[in-house]
Amino acid sequence: MISILILIPFVAAIVVLFSGEKAKTISFYAAIAELIVSFYALTLFRADGGMQFVQDYWWIPSLGISYTVGADGISMLLVLLTTVLTPLIIYSSFSHNYSRPGLFYSLILIMQAALIGVFTALDGFLFYVFWELALIPIYLICLVWGGKDRVRITLKFFIYTLFGSLLMLVALIWLWLQTPGTHSFALEALYKIQLTPGQSGWIFWAFFISFAIKMPVFPFHTWQPDTYTDSPTPGTMLLSGIMLKMGVYGLIRWLLPIATEGIGQWGWLALSLSLVSVLYASIIALVQKDFKRLIAFSSIAHVGLISAGVFSLSLQGTQGAVIQMLNHGINVVGLFFIADILSTRLKTREMSEMGGIRLVAPRFSAVFIILVMASIALPLTNGFVGEFLLINGIFQVSGRMAAVAGLTIILGAVYMLTSYRKIVLGDKQARTALFADLTPQEKGVLVPLVVLIIAIGVYPSPILRFAEPSVKAILGIIHGHGGMALMN
């Protein structure tokens, strides 16, 4: 099942590469087909905390490397996030004509395949290969179709993330050498390794830096704002909507259960860094003039909170992280699409040059305010559920930290609402007087997102129930309750 999900985009990517001008539609249909298959997988899925759809084949037997994929609740949700967002991202690009469409859309599809691979790999080596494989398409997307300063920015981005990846690779090889017998990269075998506290600390840092760069968490974030701002919008959406979740997923699946001792020693520092990045990014977001850049910083703030929730090691915090990963993906893709609409129509991203859009484009303004509300976690939107759980989780560690985390909501409200006021409210400007309302294509992207925002906000419990057994299984390993049967 999982292999089919990985294979469809790969095959489609090859077709799309040679399809010339039809690339847009073919890739869109491929993404829709992928979505249908993933929904079919969902109907077969039982949320019992175990790995499902497990496929296990030897890849390089002499080195203990195997092709093992499978999904538990957390993986399944992230796979669904990928398969839901990718067609929307492709559809959102229909109003643009990118040069070399064949290459552009096939890179997006390769990226999708690699992301699904990351979320379902149960073998350390396989995980690493997919992890890196996701990096190349996004690098090329930003390099070829990015903004003015793209060469420098994308190289910085690539080197930064590769640095993290290589640290993780060394850590993985080292762990591999600790497995008994002929060595193995299987997740189960890695979970069983007994590390001394010192070793565990090293492994913790190697993994944490790698994931922290990807998310990004302060102080490893400096590649992010530039890259988000300078990438073409579909690239930014892929980066922020899905790729960033690779880091959080890595924390939950690979870091927490393997470096348990290391978390005991350093978890507080990781939690503090996450909170620092919440505060830091929120404050910088307050003074941004460029709307796309503002969303980039708000993204750092949100993901910092998610990471803090994971390091709270509580059921609520981790559950919140899982659900907030989905929510953030949905919201941020919507917001970047709004930013894209604004900059295409107004030929600027400066918020000071906007205003009065409400008067000419009421539908646009309505959708926009829903996205803003979801982003600042208003009740009945999806953001509320996630942030409530996250802060609840952090509160169980320390009330003061929870207070800091709570600031993100207040500061978030300040900068999001301010930007909404600047862009949408007020008097019409020369630029905005002829602002056209949403086109059918734009509605086609935004309406599903809005529906998801409200649906998750009103009735989140299916998702929570879906993820709960898996989260409990992983927390069980950390809190030493042992005896977990991961594979069934």
Place this chain on the structure above:
Amino acid sequence: MVTLIILAGLGLISLFSEIFSFRKILYPLILAGLAAAFVANITDWNTGGAIFNNMMHSDHFSVAFNGVLIATAFFWFLVSPGYFHDPTNRTDHFSLLLFSLTGATLLTSFSNMIMLFLGIEILSISLYVLAGSKKQDLASNEAALKYFLIGSFTTGFLLFGMALLYGASGSFNLEAISRFIANNQGQGNVLVYTGVILMMSALAFKVSATPFHFWAPDVYQGSPTVVTSFMSTVVKTAALAAFLRLFMYCFGTINGFWSGGIEIIAAASIIIGNLTAIFQDDFKRMIAYSGVSHAGYMLLAILAMNNSSASSLLYYSAGYSLSLLVAFSALLLVAKATGAETISAFNGLAKRNPLLAGITIIAMLSLAGIPPTAGFFGKYYIFSAALKSNYTGLVVLAVFGSLVGVLYYFRVIIVMFREGSDTRPVVASPGERIYLLLIAFLILFIGVWPGYLVSLL
């Protein structure tokens, strides 16, 4: 044994082709001969043993490395011959290259110091001539002279080292020497140790490792590109195989003595090779310096001294050779269109020839060690071999080195997408396209399914 005879025979035949005027059929004959040598080599897999009065020893190690060498040479012959400018001299070049390949196969299978010496000399002397094969070109002449002078100096080192070892042990036979070293740890040390150090320097020169790398940039740049491509693939692989064979199987028992030296050489190669390659504008100089760093990575395999050393070196050199073959073929095509061999000659290649650009990207990703290419698995495999023997510090250094590597390999990728003023199309003939696609496919194939190569040794 048959392999060696076929290769040497092919070299002789191409020399005589001028006299007996069958030049036209020579080229297909060589390809067929190489294919025959490859097959003959494979049949030696289980029937090996001591040959030529125990001067050589055919074992799994030598068969595997010979396979890589002959296959690389075969691919090289597929694409390169069209680029020798002077058509009248073509056959000489062919025979020289075949002799050089013969020398390379000696280096993988010697069991006697004499054969090591002969192998290195047969390999090198042909190359001294080939480096200068653009007779009217000053740079080519300079390359030949430099290579020859430093090369002969190194030969002196090698011979002196051998003589000292002979003085200590009374034999040129590797087995006898290694037995002597194992039995007499305390006696005759000075002779043995000095000999080992001298031989280490000589071999480090051949693999262009720091601090013996200074010839590489000039020679790589000055030689005709096809020769550079041969030098950096076949010659480097053979020299590293000899290095491993000698140090692991003959000097293995005193690795406590020499490993410190190789550690320094490897670390210095990784640092200096990578840092200097960033600042090169000439494509071949960049490859030369990056080749220094790759030599550093490959030395990690020799340092590791465990059961995956030979296997990881084999895999790494196969992946490295394939990637370089693509890189140099791309350079040849680009240079034909633009007349320049700089990195900026690749400007706008994505528009001028998208297929070639795509294949070059694969080669660059492989050289930089990004999955799912062969270069990545090679690095992974060598690093894991070194970690297994607790060279954690060196592996971390190598990891940083590969990070720096991204800087210069990606420069080539970046300029390909730059909209340059030069929009002349870069033409590749159908044959060249098939050839490039085939090798790019191989890079990906052994990258994704490394199992076959890995389980050989």
